[in-house]
Amino acid sequence: MTATDARSPEAYAREFQATIDADQRIEPRDWMPEAYRKTLIRQIAQHAHSEIIGMQPEGTWITRAPSLRRKAILLAKVQDEAGHGMYLYAAAETLGVDREELTELLVSARQKYSSIFNYPALSYADVGVIGWLVDGAAICNQVPLCRCSYGPYARAMVRICKEESFHQRQGFELLLAMCHGTAAQREMVQESVNRWWWPSLMMFGPADGDSPNTQQSMEWGIKRHTNDELRQRFVDMSVPQAEALGITLPDPDLRWNAERGAHDFGEPDWSEFQAVITGAGPANAQRLAHRRRAHENGAWVREAARAYADKRAKAVSA
Amino acid sequence: MSSIHEGEHDATNAYQSLSETTAQDDPRWAFGTGFADVEAEISAAVPAGVDPADLAAYCQMLGDDVLVYSQRLAEWVANAPELEEEVALANIALDLLGQARVLLARAGHVEGAGRDEDVLAYLRDQAEFRNVALAEQSDDLDFARCVARLLVFSTWRLALLQRLLGSADPVVAAVAAKGVKELTYHRDYAARWILRLGDGTAESHRRAQAALEWVWPYLGELFRTSVEERRLVAAGVAVDPADTRDEVDGVLDQVLRQATLTRPDLRPTGTVGGRGGRQGLHTERLGLVLAELQSVARAHPGATW
Numbered sequence: 001m002t003a004t005d006a007r008s009p010e011a012y013a014r015e016f017q018a019t020i021d022a023d024q025r026i027e028p029r030d031w032m033p034e035a036y037r038k039t040l041i042r043q044i045a046q047h048a049h050s051e052i053i054g055m056q057p058e059g060t061w062i063t064r065a066p067s068l069r070r071k072a073i074l075l076a077k078v079q080d081e082a083g084h085g086m087y088l089y090a091a092a093e094t095l096g097v098d099r100e101e102l103t104e105l106l107v108s109a110r111q112k113y114s115s116i117f118n119y120p121a122l123s124y125a126d127v128g129v130i131g132w133l134v135d136g137a138a139i140c141n142q143v144p145l146c147r148c149s150y151g152p153y154a155r156a157m158v159r160i161c162k163e164e165s166f167h168q169r170q171g172f173e174l175l176l177a178m179c180h181g182t183a184a185q186r187e188m189v190q191e192s193v194n195r196w197w198w199p200s201l202m203m204f205g206p207a208d209g210d211s212p213n214t215q216q217s218m219e220w221g222i223k224r225h226t227n228d229e230l231r232q233r234f235v236d237m238s239v240p241q242a243e244a245l246g247i248t249l250p251d252p253d254l255r256w257n258a259e260r261g262a263h264d265f266g267e268p269d270w271s272e273f274q275a276v277i278t279g280a281g282p283a284n285a286q287r288l289a290h291r292r293r294a295h296e297n298g299a300w301v302r303e304a305a306r307a308y309a310d311k312r313a314k315a316v317s318a
Numbered sequence: 319m320s321s322i323h324e325g326e327h328d329a330t331n332a333y334q335s336l337s338e339t340t341a342q343d344d345p346r347w348a349f350g351t352g353f354a355d356v357e358a359e360i361s362a363a364v365p366a367g368v369d370p371a372d373l374a375a376y377c378q379m380l381g382d383d384v385l386v387y388s389q390r391l392a393e394w395v396a397n398a399p400e401l402e403e404e405v406a407l408a409n410i411a412l413d414l415l416g417q418a419r420v421l422l423a424r425a426g427h428v429e430g431a432g433r434d435e436d437v438l439a440y441l442r443d444q445a446e447f448r449n450v451a452l453a454e455q456s457d458d459l460d461f462a463r464c465v466a467r468l469l470v471f472s473t474w475r476l477a478l479l480q481r482l483l484g485s486a487d488p489v490v491a492a493v494a495a496k497g498v499k500e501l502t503y504h505r506d507y508a509a510r511w512i513l514r515l516g517d518g519t520a521e522s523h524r525r526a527q528a529a530l531e532w533v534w535p536y537l538g539e540l541f542r543t544s545v546e547e548r549r550l551v552a553a554g555v556a557v558d559p560a561d562t563r564d565e566v567d568g569v570l571d572q573v574l575r576q577a578t579l580t581r582p583d584l585r586p587t588g589t590v591g592g593r594g595g596r597q598g599l600h601t602e603r604l605g606l607v608l609a610e611l612q613s614v615a616r617a618h619p620g621a622t623w
Contacts, residue, residue: 298399
């Protein structure tokens with residue numbers, strides 16, 4: 001579409017919606033409604049921020065990993081998260097923002113990241129449980145995004161989902177080894193699951209009745225399933241895995257419902273969810289302060305790199 | 319606007335992969351080692367005429383250098399100035415950790431006391447570690463110190479590994495073969511950053527020069543030859559580190575000159591009664607590194623992970 005294109009704004013909008021309804025992809029140079037662009041920038045940036053903040057809870061255990069093999073696996077995993085952040089910021093950049101700008105929005109708390117990372121990682125079992133439950137929940141949320149209407153985001157998600165599913169299996173494998181280990185290791189796993197189970201269910205967001213943006217995101221092909229559908233899928237996926245580990249999920253209302261062909265389960269504590277998403281979770285301040293400190297400590301380095309590149313460019317053109 | 323390809327459905331089957339049987343032999347489970355062919359050689363016979371105790375000590379020296387330094391590099395996770403640096407520093411830490419695992423496994427094997435890589439990493443006390451002091455220092459998350467140490471360490475280790483390609487010990491030779499490629503990249507990464515910092519802003523120049531002055535006193539130890547090394551040089555297993563001095567100096571001088579930095583004129587840190595890292599005599603920093611590294615493993619004696 002060029003400036004000489006005489007079609008009306010309504011025609012553009014119709015074509016846009018037709019593309020989405022035909023399950024085709026919107027690409028960076030295509031016309032799109034401003035609200036669609038804004039929604040995507042916000043969502044992709046939050047997703048990128050989540051990868052970067054998500055390096056902290058697991059990263060803190062790299063130096064204490066109890067075997068060299070586990071240390072290598074964890075280091076590689078956290079490195080992958082930095083890589084995911086890079087692809088996602090690059091996907092956001094196709095919408096006309098840049099990484100530096102988005103990082104500023106993160107460190108000044110004007111954009112959010114996944115609230116799950118506002119919980120502390122308190123034992124080595126948490127490394128396994130984050131892989132199993134948190135990455136598992138993330139995958140449930142993210143697999144449908146591989147078919148998202150915005151091309152660059154969908155393509156980034158294909159790669160990310162593959163790596164996430166590998167991380168999830170690694171987390172599960174750590175827990176399996178621990179559950180076959182000493183009594184203290186099994187207790188450590190159970191204690192960790194007790195802490196992470198409910199926050200993992202909250203990762204799907206509020207119940208459908210309380211999720212005002214879902215409808216528009218579904219019409220735009222950014223979202224494919226409702227929060228409650230994804231939460232149900234996650235519970236059904238996790239129950240047999242918990243049985244394989246021999247651990248108990250901390251929900252007295254959890255049981256198979258043969259009529260529905262799905263598990264019934266209890267209600268997360270939505271007041272805790274509200275506290276965490278509004279900044280008063282157990283580790284919100286710590287996570288943000290850490291990210292801000294790293295960013296500020298790196299300012300002189302980034303400046304030096306720019307100054308050096310400018311000098312080289314001048315030397316070449318001179 | 320591109321249409322969705324037919325085959326794309328398969329590319330997104332992350333749910334399916336979750337239900338696949340866990341394949342324990344999938345090489346990615348041990349990601350970061352990448353030494354599949356070396357694993358088979360860890361149990362290779364000790365070369366003729368070599369004292370197994372010397373070879374075990376030598377593998378610990380080469381292994382502890384990278385185990386301890388990898389631990390220091392891992393402190394940069396979630397602290398780097400840019401995402402590209404997050405990825406690069408973690409990658410370097412992983413390469414070095416991979417070298418450490420093979421070398422410690424070899425040390426345990428030739429020692430013959432049933433100690434594996436994890437027993438050596440997690441259950442030795444500091445006096446049994448044989449790394450150089452350079453590896454154990456904290457850079458206090460100062461990026462200039464980080465890349466200054468990396469430049470010195472990788473230049474030195476690359477010079478060592480290039481001379482170990484023909485080692486009579488097959489495991490040392492295999493680690494050298496893989497390590498030369500890795501260290502070439504590490505040195506290049508560090509040198510590029512030293513150029514940017516040295517010839518970037520006045521502030522970065524000042525910080526880079528200060529970082530060189532921080533790292534320089536630890537340089538002297540890198541070229542001191544231990545008695546075990548001396549014996550193993552004669553047997554064709556080891557390289558005399560003193561032989562790498564000219565090459566290391568030459569590379570450092572070239573990089574510093576181009577970076578507009580000045581080679582510090584500082585005396586090397588001294589020994590205690592002639593003993594240094596190679597003899598298990600360390601700086602105060604190593605105890606703290608090991609306290610962290612070993613904390614979970616030591617809290618669970620007999621556990622497997």
